[in-house]
Structure formats: C-alpha cells, structure tokens
Amino acid sequence: MTIAPTLGQTAGGAPEADAFLQFLVNLVNNGSQIESIGVTLQMGGMLVSGSIISGAEYFDSFAVNFTSSLDSLDADTRKTVRASLAELGDVFRLPQPADPLPNYIHLADALFFTADGTPIAGQPTLWRGRTSAVDGFILGRLQSEAAG
Helix, strand or coil, X not given: XXXXXXXXXXXXXXXXXXXXXXXXXXXXXCCCCCCCEXXXXXXXXXXXXXXXXXXXXXXXXXXHHHHHCCCCCCHHHHHHHHHHHHHCCHHHHCCCCCCCCCCEEEEEEEEEEECCCCEEEEEEEEEXXXXXXXXXXXXXXXXXCCCC
C-alpha cells in the first residue's frame, strides 16, 4: 500500500486522519499475524494508551462485557443482545480494503492520562475513537505507576 501525502486531506490542506495510523489499524483489522499493537494516542489535552485490536475483537468483547451487566434480564434475552452486539463486528471479519482507510480505532486495556502523563483514575477498558480525532501517536503503551 502506498501512503500518499495528500490522502485524507481537507480542503484547507490539513489531514483528516493520519494515514500511517490508519494503515496500522488496517493491519490489525485484517487479522494478519499482528493481533494487537501497543500505542499511546494524543487527543486534545489527554493521552489514551492501550492496544489496537480489530473491530471484530472490540465488538465481541463489548458484547460480552455489556451483557454480563444485564442481571435483570433472563439468559435468553442476554444471549440475543450479546449476539446482536457481536454482529456489529462482522464487517471486520471480512478482508479490509486498503481504500478507504478505517475511520475508527479500537483499543483494549485503554488507560487515560493527562497531557503531562498523570494517570486518570480508572480501570483498563475497551475504547473506540475516530482516527480523525487523533493529534499524534507513539508506538508503545504508557503504564500507571504502581503505588508503593
């Protein structure tokens, strides 16, 4: 795949999304031998750090997590809701085209940090965001320092 410098640019010349980041997302979405890629995304005034996962894995995990919290529903209804949510990931089970590049990035074990690297309280979670909202990124994940 060739990454053209003008790919995804707005009329004003600013890129809508980083084509290289979209390329990395596509590698994972295509289910190649790369199942995840650790990244830290700069988005406005905060950092989001986690592992890029495929859209299929994201929706499968989301479906399991969401339906496990539906204690008031019977098992058959939970199973139906889970299958419906997981079905949203079916598009990612097919080979992903090089064009158009993906508009969304999915992270597992996402953690959130202020711009100076201070952790924002919270447990690692699934996260989904627009590639066009990412200002910059680095390969590798930030880790919360263990108290001690």
